[in-house]
Amino acid sequence: xxxxxxxxxxxxxxxxxxxxxxxxxxxxxxxxxxxxxxxxxxxxxxxxxxxxxxxxxxxxxxxxxxxxxxxxxxxxxxxxxxxxxxxxxxxxxxxxxxxxxxxxxxxxxxxxxxxxxxxxxxxxxxxxxxxxxxxxxxxxxxxxxxxxxxxxxxxxxxxxxxxxxxxxxxxxxxxxxxxxxxxxxxxxxxxxxxxxxxxxxxxxxxxxxxxxxxxxxxxxxxxxxxxxxxxxxxxxxxxxxxxxxxxxxxxxxxxxxxxxxxxxxxxxxxxxxxxxxxxxxxxxxxxxxxxxxxxxxxxxxxxxxxxxxxxxxxxxxxxxxxxxxxxxxxxxxxxxxxxxxxxxxxxxxxxxxxxxxxxxxxxxxxxxxxxxxxxxxxxxxxxxxxxxxxxxxxxxxxxxxxxxxxxxxxxxxxxxxxxxxxxxxxxxxxxxxxxxxxxxxxxxxxxxxxxxxxxxxxxxx
Ligand code: G3I
Numbered sequence: 001x002x003x004x005x006x007x008x009x010x011x012x013x014x015x016x017x018x019x020x021x022x023x024x025x026x027x028x029x030x031x032x033x034x035x036x037x038x039x040x041x042x043x044x045x046x047x048x049x050x051x052x053x054x055x056x057x058x059x060x061x062x063x064x065x066x067x068x069x070x071x072x073x074x075x076x077x078x079x080x081x082x083x084x085x086x087x088x089x090x091x092x093x094x095x096x097x098x099x100x101x102x103x104x105x106x107x108x109x110x111x112x113x114x115x116x117x118x119x120x121x122x123x124x125x126x127x128x129x130x131x132x133x134x135x136x137x138x139x140x141x142x143x144x145x146x147x148x149x150x151x152x153x154x155x156x157x158x159x160x161x162x163x164x165x166x167x168x169x170x171x172x173x174x175x176x177x178x179x180x181x182x183x184x185x186x187x188x189x190x191x192x193x194x195x196x197x198x199x200x201x202x203x204x205x206x207x208x209x210x211x212x213x214x215x216x217x218x219x220x221x222x223x224x225x226x227x228x229x230x231x232x233x234x235x236x237x238x239x240x241x242x243x244x245x246x247x248x249x250x251x252x253x254x255x256x257x258x259x260x261x262x263x264x265x266x267x268x269x270x271x272x273x274x275x276x277x278x279x280x281x282x283x284x285x286x287x288x289x290x291x292x293x294x295x296x297x298x299x300x301x302x303x304x305x306x307x308x309x310x311x312x313x314x315x316x317x318x319x320x321x322x323x324x325x326x327x328x329x330x331x332x333x334x335x336x337x338x339x340x341x342x343x344x345x346x347x348x349x350x351x352x353x354x355x356x357x358x359x360x361x362x363x364x365x366x367x368x369x370x371x372x373x374x375x376x377x378x379x380x381x382x383x384x385x386x387x388x389x390x391x392x393x394x395x396x397x398x399x400x401x402x403x404x405x406x407x408x409x410x411x412x413x414x415x416x417x418x419x420x421x422x423x424x425x426x427x428x429x430x431x432x433x434x435x436x437x438x439x440x441x442x443x444x445x446x447x448x449x450x451x452x453x454x455x456x457x458x459x460x461x
Contacts, residue, residue, distance in 0.1 A: 101129050143184055363460065
């Protein structure tokens with residue numbers, strides 16, 4: 001969606017009670033996509049479908065485009081699941097991220113167990129890539145051409161392809177994909193490569209080799225199957241940046257952040273901070289084009305099957321209610337949209353809420369949209385002191401009331417509005433920001449309205 005369309009959508013939302021932007025609206029305003037893995041079997045669940053359609057502008061097939069699903073018998077293709085996803089995406093104005101063409105896992109039995117000469121296996125692989133990418137030419141914008149090619153020590157995994165064909169299977173897969181759809185962006189994708197380590201170093205060296213050989217690779221996908229409390233946002237950002245510096249696009253492709261179950265409120269708040277850290281890492285790297293979360297709801301996630309006793313890794317809970325992690329993602333995008341250079345990145349820009357003014361806080365009070373009887377407002381406050389819980393106050397014009405708000409608890413007495421932190425955004429580091437937003441009735445708010453924090457007036461940001 002274009003920025004203009006996103007603004008229009010905000011306006012339409014403003015005429016109903018649904019005032020908060022959706023994830024896709026907020027991500028769009030930053031020039032990024034926000035995607036989810038879609039489970040084909042759940043597309044007939046209306047709650048699931050509605051969230052997938054309204055909150056995301058990119059979809060990845062969780063399983064339906066894998067080799068075992070697409071080519072269950074040699075040369076016999078089953079496009080049903082992939083076609084359903086593409087149709088869903090077209091109905092909902094979404095991108096499609098193709099996952100995945102060449103992978104050691106979820107191969108069909110005939111391929112897994114079959115004996116083939118090296119040249120026959122190479123032809124099987126390139127035929128598969130050519131056929132699948134050709135089938136979806138123009139419909140799939142990005143492909144994970146090669147998935148999970150690495151061992152943890154940075155060496156190449158001993159997959160059937162590597163064992164028989166050597167490293168050249170990777171270049172051949174990319175060349176076949178490029179020939180089948182010259183406009184699709186081609187990615188290599190892996191897990192445990194989010195930060196700098198032996199595995200990501202191996203990936204880095206491979207990508208350098210591929211580029212020096214003229215292999216058509218456009219980007220690197222970082223899966224980000226992470227663990228609550230074990231997320232280092234700045235290490236993720238630095239690692240994304242070093243791949244971006246090779247001239248590549250980078251994407252967070254399979255984000256989820258698991259915990260030991262059952263969850264509790266402190267784990268959920270930590271999870272929200274961790275989601276925010278990953279989103280901020282992407283948003284700080286201009287070549288990071290988007291974030292895909294690996295599933296919508298905790299009830300549908302792959303995690304408990306693979307890691308018994310762990311789960312609750314998704315942005316929506318088992319009842320399809322948004323969790324603090326959802327709000328953290330949303331706020332990461334809305335904050336970044338209000339501050340295009342990133343917090344504090346442009347010291348010359350007086351509009352940058354990242355720049356502390358005089359006093360203990362600065363505030364940017366922005367009317368994002370207005371119409372005859374209302375408006376949508378975003379507020380970002382930066383504090384010079386660490387906060388453990390906050391209270392922000394401001395006055396609205398006479399007759400203007402808060403209809404509903406997000407990322408805080410709202411009360412109004414006359415013109416005075418008081419906003420207190422939500423469960424997930426009360427802890428703010430010194431120099432950090434928090435944001436909230438709301439819709440008004442009875443007229444529009446005014447840009448630049450003064451805000452106070454804990455009774456002290458903030459400087460205009
Ligand atoms: O299709 C069969 C079905 O016929 C059968 O009745 C059923 C019984 O269990 O199993 C079905 O297959 C399952 C398949 O998903 C499709 O639903 C497999 O058991 C199940 O193991 C498989 O899990 C998927 C997993 O990849 C396989 O490795 C997960 O849903 C999927 O989320 C996960 O995704 C991977 C990414 O592709 C790559 N990165 C890691 C990520 C998480 O493991």
